Amino acid sequence: MIGRGKKAEARARRFNDWLDSRRKCHTQLLAADERGIAAAEQLLSKGEVVAVPTETVYGLAAAAFHEQAVKRIFMAKGRPADNPLIVHVANLKMVYPLVVEVPKQLDKLAAKFWPGPLTIVMKKSGLIPDVVTCGLDTVAIRMPSHPAMKRLIEVCGYPLAAPSANTSGKPSPTTAAHVLDDLDGKIPLILDGGSCAVGVESTVVSLAGEVPVLLRPGAVTLAQLRAVLGEVKVAAGVSEPPPDGEKPLSPGMAHTHYSPKARVILTIGDGAAFVKFCAENRTEDAYALCFEPEGAACGLPFESLGETEDAVSAQNRVFAALRDCDEKGAQVIFARLPSDDGSWLAVYNRLQRSAGFDVRHL
Ligand code: TXA
């Protein structure tokens, strides 16, 4: 009988969650200045969620210790319940109570890359509610450098849990307009801080085991991590499809991700090979996502990945360009990267997932 009661309770909870997610709220857009930050703090202290700019992508923030608020993040995004959130802090002092032991490499990593686009996974303390980490015994922590996000955490005085502020599965948002496209009517406030400087989400490295492991590539490269940490392993699934039936170390790696409405085919090769590929495979409503020279030559409408073969500008453009292709009605997107390695790994990792792992080496 007790089991039955629990099932009914769970059903009622699911129904209420569904009802909540249907209830539209008015989404306000405010500049990410002192006034906007004060309004955000008010909402966060009441257990609400707020979209905030960071240097990587926009985040959907909630008070990390507030279970109900954190649940709202999952609801607004439609995020799978097994994909844990990053906890954002404003200084190192905020980190210590969140972990059971401070890894010996933390100071070195923080000195070099914090505040900035690096997330560090460590063994979690009991302070972090399970809803944040989806029951894992580790927590992912990041100290962002964006002045608005940094200031917001300082004004709040507590850490903020925040995933990217997109609908789950869609490309991450790099402008307030992208957030509005996905979450209008589902969250009360977006702080508008313009375009994000980096454009892809932070590098995630785990210090929870014997040897550091790269879980997600980002603006901080594997080579930069190795220069500080020595040996760094690369998790399965970072540069190739996650192995069948194996649970990835970073649960986010298991999910379809960054997908525009259009089908994406990712090609790796030089500009000339890409132009040939486009000519052989073109269909109506096909778009190219590539660099200027081959874009001009390929005979398809194209979205630019920025400066010619510059990995940093490709990081900065990739998500916005995918959204732009969708907006223009693309049915299929032929994307090109010159390499899947080194500083290209972050963009490769995202485009590979947008393409559902349909990658052609030309
Ligand atoms: O740049 C960023 O990291 C942005 C901004 C808002 O800070 N945030 C972001 O969050 O990208 P999200 O939730 O979209 O991605 C977090 C990734 C997911 O792949 C998740 O599975 C992984 O980090 N993650 C979180 N906690 C983890 C943990 N304890 N162990 C392993 N992976 C974890």
Ligand code: MG
């Ligand atoms: Mg995300």
